[in-house]
Amino acid sequence: MSANTITRRRLLQGAALAGTAGLLVACQPKVVEKVVEKVVKETVIIEGTPKVVEKVVKETVVVEKEAAAPAREPAKVVWWFQWNAPAQMEAFSTIAKNFGEMDNGITVEALQVPTMQDKMLAAVAGGNPPDVGVCCIQYVGFYVRGVFTPLDDYLDASEKIKREDFVPGLFESMVWRGKTYGVPACECGPRFGYIFNIDHLEEAGLDPDNLPQTWDETWDWHTKLTKKDAAGNLEQLFLDPFFGSTTAAALAPNCASLYPTSWGFSPWDGDTMTFNFDNPQMVEAFTWLKKMYDDIGVEKLDAFSQANPGGRYVPTGAMPAGLRTAEFVGYYAPGELHVSAPDTRWVAGWCPRPESRRNVRYQNVGGHPIYIPLASKVRDQAFEFIEYVTSEEAIDIIFKATAWLGGRKAGYDANRPDISHLPSLKWYLESANTADELVAGPVIPNQAFATTQYQRAVSALQYGEKTPEQAAVDLQKEVTEDLAKEFPELLVE
Amino acid sequence: MKRWSRQTTRSAINGYAFISPWLVGLALFTIYPIIASLYYSFTRYDIVREPRWIGLENYVTLATQDLIFRRVMGNTIYLVAVGVPAGIVVAYLLALLLNNEMKLRPMFRTIFFLPALVPAVAAAEVWRWVLNAQWGLINAWVKARGWPVIPFLSSEGWAKNTLILIHCWAQGQAMMVFLASLQDVPRSLYDAAEVDGANRLQRFWYVTVPMTTPAMLFLVITHLIGMFQYFTMGWLLTSGGPNFSTEFFSIYLYRNAFEYFKMGYASALSWVLFLIIMLFTVVTFRSSERWVYYGGS
Incomplete structure (x- = not known):
């Protein structure tokens, strides 16, 4: 066999070598020169007394270049909801679409699910629940059985969801034994009106x-x-x-x-x-x-x-x-x-x-939680989606389609111009702010x-x-x- | 000892291979759930968490403590006791009617069979409007005369009977079974009876009825099973109301399983239902020796 020809074995060996070398190079920390400010101590004599002072000098050092955050794997969040009126479904589709267009690597599959209690129960038992759900199940039954993700860590870290931005009583109704299992979403508001x-x-x-x-x-x-x-x-x-x-x-x-x-x-x-x-x-x-x-x-x-x-x-x-x-x-x-x-x-x-x-005027601002089943494999992305669903932008989309409020206090302004055609809604919004007793659901x-x-x-x-x-x-x-x-x-x- | 030839063995293997998809399905989706439900009936099981063994507690609760269950049993027994005979009698009468020579007979047969083809949900909606207390066909007429409306679905006394009435309306399949059975009665028996001087009623009672008892047995048993498991129309039209007068066995079972997270208790309910159905079926079979006549036997 001619020395100039490459056998298949040689080719594979070469490819393996090249691959390994490439991998090693890729794994090597990259080094760059960087000018940093450095605090140095030196002794100087001030008015005859030696004193230690600190001064800042500039020094060029070689440092490892910080690795860029790895690109996130594209993820799909499956979202279940039960409401099925055309206007409601359209609003939820718009929310899913808008979120998907945010170029964050997350797409949302929005699915209207009838008799959601049955379906959620079976899905949870089968280990294949949606990543996010909202509405129409026996919420506490699921909280108590520990099948939803406690969201406290997410909420504490979130820049977009602050508990204090929500109407009092709402988050309380989503807490079981100190853990928060839902975020007020989609359809919240004063429940008591005549x-x-x-x-x-x-x-x-x-x-x-x-x-x-x-x-x-x-x-x-x-x-x-x-x-x-x-x-x-x-x-x-x-x-x-x-x-x-x-x-x-x-x-x-x-x-x-x-x-x-x-x-x-x-x-x-x-x-x-x-x-x-x-x-x-x-x-x-x-x-x-x-x-x-x-x-x-x-x-x-x-x-x-x-x-x-x-x-x-x-x-x-x-x-x-x-x-x-x-x-x-x-x-x-x-x-x-x-x-x-x-x-x-x-x-x-x-x-x-x-x-x-x-003389005791009472009100309850209740609402449906949006939640993440524990078995979801994309919980971080699911919470990002929740941040959007509970944002003022999404609440506004839902309100325009259905006249449903969200959980944020900002929406409870009785003078908001978009409710002028609904005078009795104005009373509801006022009541949330003026009730003598604002109770939470049990x-x-x-x-x-x-x-x-x-x-x-x-x-x-x-x-x-x-x-x-x-x-x-x-x-x-x-x-x-x-x-x-x-x-x-x-x-x- | 009988030895199988290679050919027989190979045929058997091929046979089992061909039916294996069905066997696997049967094992996974029928036999396993049946066995599992028996186990769960002795546990406290909420589907989500691990079942906890509690022995006979579910059955003891059913028998001694669950007051709702007693009401549910009462409702179900009433439904079976009235609904099964009523449905069979209606189907039989229709079959007799349509077994006669008459004009447009195929069309009438089709019309009476049609309800059996209507999906339950669609039928429920139609009935809801027909029986509507304010706007329904019947009550609009009643109201126009200044009479109190008939609370078909909204009174404890009426609701169960209304559901039975709707059950009778949908007897197309039973009617077809009876029709087939009636057409199987040999003409010679009628001729012989006529020669013996039997009148029309006697021919019916001594020839027609005995010769159709096998079909009757089949329908009694299938109706018994169906009525004990009655769910769809009741759920759609009354959802157990008013005042839980139409809370039947299957509805209560469903509530426990999927609304109350009590799958263990619901499993016990399902086994009790199975035993009740089996008891009624066995009694019916045993009694059939006295009233079912097989031609030629």
């Missing part, structure tokens, strides 16, 4: 500027505004005080419970891990609810409610259709009603209190079970199966027993 159809009030000779402040006054308005036909069918309903309001029937971290708050107690004590339903205030609230439902007629009410489904955001819903006068509802109602019943005038005010607390480990039992208790009242006293006692017993059974470790601690 919104009325002004036309109904005027027809009944009631003053929209003097809304009922107490439960007794609410009862009076009910007697004036609920109308039935000769057969007892409801033609116009003033208020469905519990089941017609997610705010009233809730017992969730993103929405405090109306009746306990109104009566001035919390249904859950996170320090002692105990429920607090069996008390005179709860009985008083149950008694009032029973009086209302007995007067309306439970079957008539169910028939009426089922006849007008669709909530506030479709014209056939009871409120937009002008069949129901009032509702306990969150800040989102003005925007939704503006869309579904653009010609109807609405006014909002404080939710009622018992006479003994007439962080209850067995939240879903407790909520169902709470609603079951009211249902039993409606159907005359229990007295208010019995309902309160049974509720306390059921939720306490379930907690002890499901989370014995919490009670031991």
Whole structure:
């Protein structure tokens, strides 16, 4: 074989050598000359006394060149959300797109996921959850089970998210045992409002500027505004005080419970891990609810409610259709009603209190957390995305599409020009700043079970199966027993 | 001892190789979950954390402490006791009707079969509007006469029966089974009965009914299983309400598994459901010796 020819073995050996050499060279620290300032000490004699002084001299030294930060691997963040109205989905797509265009090496795959509780549970159990999720799961159930990433270190290091920029109570509802599992995002805002159809009030000779402040006054308005036909069918309903309001029937971290708050107690004590339903205030609230439902007629009410489904955001819903006068509802109602019943005038005010607390105006600013499942492999990038989703820019995109607020205080300016078409929203924004009591939603480990039992208790009242006293006692017993059974470790601690 | 020839062995191997994808699927997605659910039923398991062995506690709770479960059982038993016979009777009557010579018979058969083809969600939405207390077809008519509306889905008394009514409406498949069975009854039996002086009713009772009892047995068992597992229409139309009067077994099971994170308890529920279904099935099979007639046996 000619000495000039290169065999395949030689070629491979050469390539290996060249590769190794290249690798070594690449790994060598690069050296450059750099002028640095150096502090030197020298002895000088000042006025006959030797003294040590420090002086700065310039010196050229050879230093290792600082290696540039390695280029970050492109990453994809998978983002799940449940909201599915076209305007909502468009807003979320825009947010994902905008973030993807920031040239930060991160792309976001935004995915609308129906029945997210089921899907998230299965995904977490299967070790393949999304990197970021927002909305519509039993948040506390996941916090308690340690499947979400504690975000405290991220939050402490973040320049973009400062806890103090958010409305009080929001972050508190995302904390379990000292660890923060979510950042208020996408749909946050005052949950307690009492919104009325002004036309109904005027027809009944009631003053929209003097809304009922107490439960007794609410009862009076009910007697004036609920109308039935000769057969007892409801033609116009003033208020469905519990089941017609997610705010009233809730017992969730993103929405405090109306009746306990109104009566001035919390249904859950996170320090002692105990429920607090069996008390005179709860009985008083149950008694009032029973009086209302007995007067309306439970079957008539169910028939009426089922006849007008669709909530506030479709014209056939009871409120937009002008069949129901009032509702306990969150800040989102003005925007939704503006869309579904653009010609109807609405006014909002404080939710009622018992006479003994007439002057105590209460509010809860609740919201949905955005969170990172622990199994995500791109948690840093996921948090960067969260920083954007909770930024004022993203909040503004969502607000323009849906009239939903975010969690930042900056958005709660009652004089912001973009809400001039929603006068009742102005009240909600003011209320967050002027409430006497601003409560946080309860962080209850067995939240879903407790909520169902709470609603079951009211249902039993409606159907005359229990007295208010019995309902309160049974509720306390059921939720306490379930907690002890499901989370014995919490009670031991 | 019987020895397999090489050819037989090779055929067997080939056979198993061909069905192995299905066998793997069966093992992974059916047999394993069944066994796993039995194990989980003896644990406290929330899907996310490791299961904790608690022995029979879930079953004891079900039997002695869970007051909701008693209500759920009551609702489900009512649904089965009324819904199964009602569905079968409706299907049988329809089949008898459509087994007669009549004009446009194929069209009627198609029309009565169609509900079985309608997806449950679509059917639920249509029924929701038909039964709507204010605007629905029936109640609009009722209201126009100044009568109280019928709370089809919004009263404890009505809701279960309304769901049973909707179940009866969707009996197209059962009707087809009965139709096939009716057409299998030998003409000669009717002729013989007629010769013996049997009238129309007697021919029906002594010929038609016995000859269609095998189909009836099949439908009773499948309906029993289906009604014990009733979920979709109930979930879509009433979600367990009003006042939990339509909280059926499967709905309660689902709530425990996916809303309350109680997969262990839900597993116990599913095994209890399995045992109940098995019990009813065995009893039905055993009793079939007395009322099912197989032609030629």
